[in-house]
Amino acid sequence: MSKPTPISGFPEWTPAQRMIEQFVLDRIRATFELYGFAPLETRSVEPLDQLLRKGETSKEVYLLRRLQADAEGPAGDDALGLHFDLTVPFARYVLENAGKLQFPFRRYQIQKVWRGERPQEGRYREFLQADIDIVDRDTLPAHFEAEMPLVIGDALRSLPIPPVRIQVNNRKICEGFYRGIGLTDPESALRAVDKLDKIGPAKVAELLAETAGASDAQARACLSLAEISAPDASFADAVRALGVSHPLLDEGVDELVAVVETAAAHSPGLCVADLRIARGLDYYTGTVYETQLVGYERFGSICSGGRYDNLASSGAARFPGVGISIGVTRLLGLLFGADALSVSRSVPTCVLVAVTAEEQRADSNAVADALRSRGVPTEVSPSAAKFGKQIRYAERRGIPYVWFPGAEGAADEVKDIRSGEQVAAAAGEWTPPRADLRPLVGEG
Numbered sequence: 001m002s003k004p005t006p007i008s009g010f011p012e013w014t015p016a017q018r019m020i021e022q023f024v025l026d027r028i029r030a031t032f033e034l035y036g037f038a039p040l041e042t043r044s045v046e047p048l049d050q051l052l053r054k055g056e057t058s059k060e061v062y063l064l065r066r067l068q069a070d071a072e073g074p075a076g077d078d079a080l081g082l083h084f085d086l087t088v089p090f091a092r093y094v095l096e097n098a099g100k101l102q103f104p105f106r107r108y109q110i111q112k113v114w115r116g117e118r119p120q121e122g123r124y125r126e127f128l129q130a131d132i133d134i135v136d137r138d139t140l141p142a143h144f145e146a147e148m149p150l151v152i153g154d155a156l157r158s159l160p161i162p163p164v165r166i167q168v169n170n171r172k173i174c175e176g177f178y179r180g181i182g183l184t185d186p187e188s189a190l191r192a193v194d195k196l197d198k199i200g201p202a203k204v205a206e207l208l209a210e211t212a213g214a215s216d217a218q219a220r221a222c223l224s225l226a227e228i229s230a231p232d233a234s235f236a237d238a239v240r241a242l243g244v245s246h247p248l249l250d251e252g253v254d255e256l257v258a259v260v261e262t263a264a265a266h267s268p269g270l271c272v273a274d275l276r277i278a279r280g281l282d283y284y285t286g287t288v289y290e291t292q293l294v295g296y297e298r299f300g301s302i303c304s305g306g307r308y309d310n311l312a313s314s315g316a317a318r319f320p321g322v323g324i325s326i327g328v329t330r331l332l333g334l335l336f337g338a339d340a341l342s343v344s345r346s347v348p349t350c351v352l353v354a355v356t357a358e359e360q361r362a363d364s365n366a367v368a369d370a371l372r373s374r375g376v377p378t379e380v381s382p383s384a385a386k387f388g389k390q391i392r393y394a395e396r397r398g399i400p401y402v403w404f405p406g407a408e409g410a411a412d413e414v415k416d417i418r419s420g421e422q423v424a425a426a427a428g429e430w431t432p433p434r435a436d437l438r439p440l441v442g443e444g
Contacts, residue, residue: 009125011329013336016346021128021332023343023441024159025110028130028326031155032108035147037132040107042089045080050088060084062114062125082114086131087283087305087323091312094135094319103319104136104144110328122299122334130155131305133323135312140320142255145287145307146262148324152291152303153263153270155326160442161335164303167274167290168259171306172252173239174225174278178212180246181221187282188212193226194278197300226276232264233257235273252286259287279304283311289324293334302331335444344440345398348377350432351414352394353403355384363405367412370427371403376437378403391417400436403427 006012013021029039051061064080083089086109094101110130119125132151134144149166156164171190178186192207199207201223208214208222221242228238236253256273263271279288286307293302305324312319335341351371353364364380371378379399381390387404394402394417403425406412414430415422431437 009119009123011124011126011333013332014346016343017332017336019343019346019348019439020341020441021328024328024332025128025130027158028155028328029108029110031151031158032130032132034154035106035132035151037106037108037151040090040093040109041111042083042086042093042109044082044112046083046089046092048079048081050092051081051083060116062116084115085113086111086129086325087133087308087311090131090133090323091308091319091321094312094321095314095317098137098317098319104134104140106132106134108132121337122302122330124329124333127327127329130326130328131323132325133321135319135321137319140307140309140322142258142286143262145255145322146259148287148289148305148322149259149263149271150266152289152324152326153267156291156303157267160341161331162294162296162340165269165292165294166263166271166303167277167292167301168256168263168271168287169273169275169277170252170256170259170287171278171284172248172286173256173275174252176246176249176252177225177239177242177244178222180244180249181218183212183214183218183222185212189214189222190278193222193276196226196276228275229272231260231269231272233260233273235260235275239275255287279306283308285309287322293331296334296338299330299334302327302334339444342442342444344442345400346439347397347399348439349379349397349399350376350437351378351401351403352390352397352399353378353380354387354390354405355381356405356407358384360384360405367403367405367427371430374428374431376432391415401432 045064061081061084064082090109108131112126112128114126116125117123152166174190175186178189183189189208189212192204192211196204205219205223208219214222224242228235236257239253260271260273277288277290284306288306289304290301291303303324303326307322309320312321353368355361355364368378368380381393391402400416400418402415402417404413411424412426413422414425
């Protein structure tokens with residue numbers, strides 16, 4: 001077998017990095033549940049017509065296909081694709097299970113997704129997302145849109161990472177403004193403005209003319225709106241100063257003011273109104289969110305989402321919702337690349353029980369059993385080598401304590417191999433300091 005090589009875009013963390021990931025997921029999960037979100041996991045595949053119907057291109061979807069041709073043809077596996085996010089499968093789940101759910105329905109979902117884009121730092125083809133959504137039947141009160149940043153702010157604040165800034169906008173502001181200046185294709189205008197950070201104002205102005213039929217004056221007005229940014233409700237005055245009037249614009253401004261003011265009351269500085277944020281997906285209809293990791297802004301958003309009204313709908317059944325997603329793999333990949341996260345040891349083990357002789361391994365196993373029964377992560381030495389060698393084994397693995405079973409009725413002893421302190425101990429009583437019980441995750 002030839003030496004294997006990594007596959008670009010499919011990350012595999014080291015055990016230490018995986019422990020950091022588990023720590024991050026536990027903190028995120030705990031915060032989601034504090035806000036009353038219930039866990040959910042949906043299947044990994046969806047019908048292609050569902051995956052492609054809401055603004056994504058076929059280039060991003062991985063097709064599910066058997067190695068051998070499927071006799072059923074396009075109605076079989078060829079009609080399935082791996083999901084590229086968790087919102088579309090969640091909307092399908094709501095429609096299928098509406099009769100079993102209590103509304104408003106609050107769920108969190110932590111799963112892998114697959115997206116066929118060009119891998120680069122912070123962007124992967126297989127990655128983990130942590131989503132929350134709230135959906136209701138027929139109507140969804142706007143106050144839920146103000147709740148999303150609070151949950152995400154608390155979840156990310158619980159982690160040893162740089163602070164975040166959540167940029168918020170409302171699609172109603174953009175659409176109402178565009179209609180107010182006479183544009184008849186606001187969706188194309190939104191998609192053009194969404195490229196502002198990538199291609200700059202001049203290219204966006206050209207794109208507005210090409211795709212949305214904007215005149216020079218209309219393009220300048222769109223760019224003026226996109227330039228508005230404020231950490232408080234003062235953005236509303238800046239919008240009104242542009243002199244454009246439309247009922248949808250007024251509605252969007254009021255809703256965004258509520259989002260910004262709610263966030264400021266909960267966590268000052270968490271949210272900023274930024275009217276260049278558009279989000280390219282067609283299904284967003286209200287508030288949209290993008291989250292910047294301070295110091296890593298050049299890599300774009302690590303958490304995004306928004307309000308949608310028609311994604312979960314079929315015939316007369318309609319379930320509007322709002323959701324936001326943390327790109328867990330994206331976040332961790334950026335921080336791992338900068339050596340900005342660390343863990344105190346590379347294994348969960350707190351205690352290594354030494355083995356005096358192979359004939360006495362059962363005694364060491366009994367000690368380990370007693371420690372584990374009290375919640376102390378413990379392993380037994382792989383060999384009955386000299387104690388110095390067993391200690392060096394613990395050092396290499398980062399295990400802080402070595403336990404020495406007493407010989408011929410003598411008391412057992414446990415040694416902190418970092419300080420050299422060694423004391424008599426009983427497996428049914430001794431407890432390590434809390435800081436040593438589990439690996440500690442912190443900034444690098």
